[in-house]
Amino acid sequence: MEHVSECGTPFKNKSFASFVLRHGLNKYFKGTSEEEFKRLLGEKVSKSSARLPVKFPMANSALPDNFDSRRKWPQCRWMKFIRDQSNCGSCWAVASASVMSDRQCTFSGGSVQPYISDEHILACCTGVCGSGYICTCYPKTKLNKCVYSRCNGGDKAEAFAYWKKNGVPTGGPFGSTFGCQPYSIQCKGCPMAPTPKCTDQCIPQYRIPFEQSVFYESCLILDTMSLGAEIYHVPRSDVMIMHEMYNNGPVTASFIVYEDFTYYKKGVYKHMWGKYSGRHAVRVIGWGVENSNGTDLPYWLITNSWNTTWGMNGLVKFYRGVNECGIENNIVTGIPRIYV
Template sequence: MNSSRFQNINDLREVLGERAEPANSPAERWSTITRDLSNIELPDEFDARKVWPHCKTISKIRDQSRCGSCWAFATTGVMSDRLCIHSNGTVNVDLSVRDVVSCCDYCGAGCDGGYSRRAWDYWITKGIVTGGTYEDKEGCQPYPFPACSREPNPNLFPPCPREPYDTPECQQTCVQGYNGTYEKDKYFGKSFYYVATDEKQIRQEILLNGPVQASMSVFADFANYHSGIYHHTVHYYVGSHAIRIVGWGEQYGVPYWIVANSWNTDWGEDGFFRILRGKDECAIETSVQAGLPQIRRLSDFH
């Protein structure tokens, strides 16, 4: 493996924390949204970062560091994006990855991987507090692990630790100095649904409601991605990864998705990547998930 961020397959596998629901799991109580698009013409290009520039989280790239928490990053990222979009910019916060990773006891195993669908359920039933990155220290519960680099001679960020982090303990309090309480800081979801496995349906969902969360199969050559429109040429499967689709476009006749990753800004195209669209590349169009937020009244804010 020639990637500077991942020295070997195990390095890569450790950050691929998206888990598939067990075959014997209870019947899904969530619906799949399929819209009638017969009379709708979708734009050839769409970038949520440009359409909703006042929503800071859409263009923000975070770093899961050496923790398999992609499932929590992707879900809370989309939740945060949609809170801002559907509140017309009045709610512009990061929802806490730490809260989900450490306190959702039925979501999986924290830094050892989890189920993104259950994170959506946690948002609806329990609520999620605010929390930015380790570096910005924003919100009730910021992320506990620093952004890191696996570059041979890192200059933007410190080197990643040699061993993966343990899942942080659940703490139902806000960090010292934060002006608010854990219970009153929570934001809740109103709904969750799957988006039909069809690229036009996915585009329409993003157009109407904002970025979506998806799972993708990761093959060994994905670690070496730097720029361009990715499609896998190596068939060595490494694991499943949760990501955030923020838009789409076309280059030289090749359609692509614009996707936000959680491996820092020194990976890919400033933390984003483009991937072939319309061919279910790496199964990225198979399990697309989304939901809508509850919007607090201004009088509810503290």
């Protein structure tokens, strides 16, 4: 059985005799070609990313065997939400905006709960944030049109730097009107989407002016920008990453994607087969241990940006503690300074 879009080569289904409980065809990728899938993997690592400071979290608490940020901070509504990057390589912007939203909530004790705009980061964080060209195919004419596009990837570390320097307005999912700049890219389809245009205006349905909708990394800005907030890497240590999340909330991570990740359904993911596809950015919200055939498998609990029709209703349990696919290499996050 194979599934093919009109823009590319078939993305072939596989036989999973030994992984029947873990793999299968996800509805999210029905009709998606292999070429289109690779374009969704938009995490880039810039040279400036390496200059971010490394911060060691406080390790003054005993860590539980299982932890879910959604349970520790139940008042944070958007922590439970699964975003959808649609047909754009914007995982870096979506994961970053998700963590920014979460940490505005955790550091304010739930009194500040914005849906930070991934749309704005994608559209306005130019230059260092993202680079490259994306080529859109048109089936009727069989022609390609290539344009500069951050839908072709970006750096989550630079997204956090943009948050600190310029501020980011509120947003929302595609079709929503409760935020200043909601995501404008419609759910998956062909051709691949271009990068949205950067604007300093809110959608007409949103009544709060843009200037009063901007969340800086340090505070909610009304008149001037406050200073003193932090953005940083977390050390490449599962224990340090766990302490960081336990103390402060979710973090962003990125990893190398192989073909088998596409078919993940449930269980603890470990790369088993398939060729290299690209790099992907995600939000890590917790950890745990799952027993499989008498073996305890430690995992990271991760929310992806491929809607709820992929994986475990949008989540994945990712093998923890061995830097699987580089998952523990590049943990980036930030601390907001909240004034309430």
